[in-house]
Every structure is written in C-alpha cells, then in structure tokens.
Amino acid sequence: MLFAQPAFVFSPTSIPNGQYGAAYPRQKITVTGGSPPYTFSISKGSLPTGMSLSANGVLSGTPGAAGTYTFTVTAKEKSGGRHEQGPDSGDQDYTLVIDPASLTVTANNASINYGSPLPTLSFSITGFVNGDNASSLNTPPAITTTATVSSPPGTYPITASGATDPNYTINYIPGTLTIHGAVILASANPATKQYGTADPPLTYIVSGLPNGVNLTGSLSRSPGENVGSYPITIGSLTAGGNYTISFTGNNFTITKAAQQITWIQTLSIGCSASSIIQLDATASSGLSVTYTISDKSIATISGDILTLLKPGTAVVTALQSGNGNYTAAEAVSDTVLYQSTSLISQHWNDVLFFDNSSGDYIAWQWYKNDSAIAGATDPYYSETPLDGQYFVIATNKDRQQIQTCILTITPGTAIPAGVRVFPNPAARGTSVTVVSNYSADALQGAILQITDMKGLGLRRIANVQPSTQVTMPSEAGIYVIDLLLAGGQKTSVNVLVRN
Secondary structure, three states: OOOOOOOOEEEOOOOOOEEOOOOEEEEEOEEEOOOOOEEEEEEEEOOOOOEEEOOOOEEEEOOOOOEEEEEEEEEEEOOOOOOOOOOOEEEEEEEEEEEOEEEEEEEOOEEEEOOOOOOOOOEEEEOOOOOOOHHHOOEOOEEEEOOOOOOOOEEEEEEEEOOEOOOEEEEEEOEEEEEEOEEEEEEEOOEEEEOOOOOOOOOEEEEOOOOOOOOEOOOEEOOOOOOEEEEEEOOOOEOOOOEEEEEEOEEEEEEOEOOOEEOOOOOEEOOOOOOEEEOOOEEOOOOOOEEEEOOOOOEEEEOOEEEEOOOEEEEEEEEOOOOOOEOOOOOEEEEEEEOOOOOEEEEOOOEEEEOOOOOOEEEEEEEEOOEEOOOOOOOEEEOOOOOEEEEEEEEEOOOOEEEOOOEEEOOOOOOOOOEEEEOOOEEOOOEEEEEEOOOOOOOOOOEEEEEEOOOOEEEEEOOOOOEEEEEOOOOOEEEEEEEEOOOOOEEEEEEEEEO
C-alpha cells in the first residue's frame, strides 16, 4: 500500500532586498516535510554575480549588479532515504531585488576675475562601491553654469546633471561660480606737511587698469593734526563695481613747524621813577616766551617782569624751546641799559657833577649832543655856559659801562636841586649851610651823609632841619652830600672844597 508524501515547506518564502556593492545579509533557507538532511541548489534562474547559495541553504555574497533576479531553489533529501522510489525533493521560487547604491555628484565651486574666460568646470563623486569610479558610469555627468564671459561680478550656480548607471541612484549637489571684480593695483605715495599747514593732495600710482576704465574718488588719512605719522587709507577710491582695488597704503607725516620770536622792545631805561618793566617778546607759535639775564646784580626776571636793581648793562635773552609741534625758536637778545636818574646833576651855571658816592666808578667820558667831549674824563665837567644835552658813560670797578640819563640844559633857566649848599665852593674845614626843599616834618628821621668821590663815608649827621650847618673836610676835593629821607628817598649835591 502506498502512502502520500508530505509536501516540502520552505522557510522563508521571500527574501529581503540587497544593495549593489554591499555584502548581502546571510539568509538561511530551511525546509520541513521531508527527511533531513537536505541539499539545496538553484534549479532555475540565476543569482546576481558575486552571490551564491550553499548546499546547506545559505544565501550570501556581494551583489555585482543591481536589478531584479528570479530563481528557483530545490531542496533534495539525502539519497537512500525511507522512500523506496528514491529521494524526494521540493522547489521554491524566489525573487531577489538588488537596489542601486547611492551616488552623489557635487559640482565643485570655482572663481574667476571679471573679464577672464570661464574656468573649466569640474565635479567630484562620492559613493562608488565595488571598485567603481567615474569611468564606470554608463553616462558621465554634464556640468554647466548660467554665467558668461560678460557676466558682472557676483555668484552664479554650477549645475551637474545627466549621469546614468543602473547600479546607482544619482543625487546632485550644485556648486557656485564666483566672479570677483578684476584686480587693480593701487599704491599710495608718502606725503608730508609741516604742522599748522593745509594737507597736500594724496596721490597714488596704479597698475592693471584696463583701457577706458578710470579711478574715481580719493584717498584719505587717519585724522589728527599733531606732529606724528598717520596711515593713508583707500578712502573713497573706486574703479566701479566690476573691479576690486588691491590697495597698498603709506604714511602721512606731520613734521614740526618752525617758529620765530619777535621782540622790538627798547630796554634803555631808568631815567624815570619806574624800575619794573614788563617784557613783551612774542613767539609766532603763540607759545609763551621765557627770559634769562646775564647779570642778576643789574636786574632780575620773574616770568615776564624785569626788576631793575642797580645802574648797569646786562643781556636779556628771549627763549622759546618748542614743544611736540614746534621746533625751538632762535633766541633773541637785547641789552638792558639801566640809567640812574640822579648820577649827573647841574651845580652852578657852568659845572656838572657825576655822583660817585657809591665809589663803584673809576672812569668817565662826558658827552654833549651825542658826541664825546675831548678830555672830559673826570667825575665833573665844566664849560661856560652849559648849553645842550649832556650824559656820561661811566666804567665801574667790574669794567662794566653804564650810560647816565640825558641832562638838558638851557642857559638862564633855574638850576633844579633838592639840596643846596652855601657857600659852594667852600674853604677847607669851614662851615657851610645845607638847605633842603623839604619841611621839618618830612625831615623827621633823615640823615645827611658826606662822602668823597671814592665813596668813602666821612660823616653822618642826624636831626636834619630845612637849614643845617655842616663842617666840610679839611682836604681839598669834590665831596658829595646825600640827604637820606626816612622813607628811602635820596637827593644829593656835590661840594667843591678849595685850598
């Protein structure tokens, strides 16, 4: 009696997709319904290149081409099994889909300068498998751009398209063509000016400028007007939107300005009561002027105030040392001539006396109407009548010379004197009367002092009255009687003592 054989049941009845160039996940095919062990084989159709089915039913490998593959798997019992008529077998149809791999074509970015030919456009491809490369594609990609040789500066798309291959799904990434302004080279020239003056024009040199193209605008510099160096920048210089200026800067230098001292003040002074003078030198820069003096015994200077101390001459120098914006000015000097108000005086109608009560002076030269009087080298001078303008240039012990104030004498006019002596001339050792033009109250605390022409004090008399008796020295000569008031005022008279 024959029994019906149970049908072979395959598992699984369908298999997953694979991908081109990727290892297929091992797939085990099994059967039930027969007597194991089984032997598996492909009885119809075919697998993709690179894949195989093992005798024990394992499907594996790396697909060598994308596509849809149908095949029949036959499972067969071992020969000599339990069925007398021979081994039994079963079949199962399968469909295997091998998906294309993913390929990305990227258009490469490119750039040119305005007016240049379009570059050769290129692309790069990622995602090749199985040792493939661009030459493996059935149709290579085409690459294009919307830009032309006359396109202005800007960005333009680069597009890749048209590639085909059954083993790949192809994706595209666009690129960019950047057209830069054509490069023009411009270099600033150095510039300089003196502090306080107007800026000169800023100039430059240029190369690479196409015919018919002109630069417009101007350079600029960093702000500032003090002495120093300031960068020169491109400012508003332009060649239009189609061009880029490659600019090389330079330096704008401000140098120190020169300055001058102006001083026209007359320093021949002292014939008035004032002993304080305000110096008035000015610098063209407006900076303050300082002063020095060669002999501080003649006068002192504080700020711009000159204070006279004693008759004589000294050199006053005006200085301006400059600052960050000005160079030092050339020094300007002037000579201060301090003339005493009381060194010469008229006594009688024919005699002039020089007051050497200080004993400082050793030589004299008398002048009349600006001319030296020959032989007039004594501390007194006499002529009949006195008529004209008189002064003395006297030399002191330090060999310094001073000029006295001018004494103008007109014949017949009254002789001014704060103190008068009667008789004058006087005999040796006799008494004379000293008459002053001051009241008794004004003479409170006053002193009469007698000195010789060398400045040696011989006698001091207190309790001075408007009329005072004084005994003259016993030796002949010229003597000075000084009236010293308590307030510091002084007036003098010369007395000639004869044999």
